[in-house]
Amino acid sequence: MTQQLYSVRFETEGADLFVELEAEAGLNRQHLLARVVATLEDRHGMETIPSSERLGEVTRVIHSDGSTLLAWLCISGNNTRQALDDDGLDEILTCLAFLLFPPVVETSVASRDSLAMALT
Template identity: 70%
Template sequence: MGSIEMEARCYGVRFEADGADLFVELHAQDTLNRQQVLERVVAILEDRHGMAVSQNELGAMTRVVHSDGSTLLAWLSISGNSIRQSLDDEGLDEILTCLAFLAFPPVVETSAICTDGKVTPLN
């Protein structure tokens, strides 16, 4: 019996802050709702099994690995500037604090990106 390979979905969370935005990108095989995405981000940030900085044409991003192998990317973007900057432990803790205590900044956006590039907001 052959298994059907599900395509990973890309979920994004943006935290709007004064002068800069914090971003998290999560890839998952599952179809997740907003609450599930936020819970999974919290779980990965609480159990940082490994961290590395990835560099590409968009800038630097922090890759965080959970002990179960799931990963997320996190970065900072100064308002008006599209270049990404990696986050250190302090920056990741700031995201975790917002999520864990539900003390969200004024605007939190969650979205899913389909393979065709279409972005869908999550409720």
């Protein structure tokens, strides 16, 4: 099966988190996110590597099955990549968990007569 490079980007305030995973072609969104989560949970190997002379550094995370992903942080408006530590990878993992398993959120407000109304 052919390999394809998948990219996941998380927009955050003032910075963006990026993940790239090389995997078999034809993964759908759910399968891709599940593979990234599995790699970040396993973290068989982790190291900081230079991405290129001008682009900065990235974090390479290796799964025990040999699959590899790259993760980095870019401050908005700047192409320089910054390697992520455990906290940064945990932040990505948290974002992915919410994308994979979106929580059921019910927002309501109580009126003066104590009846709750769902907010839309």
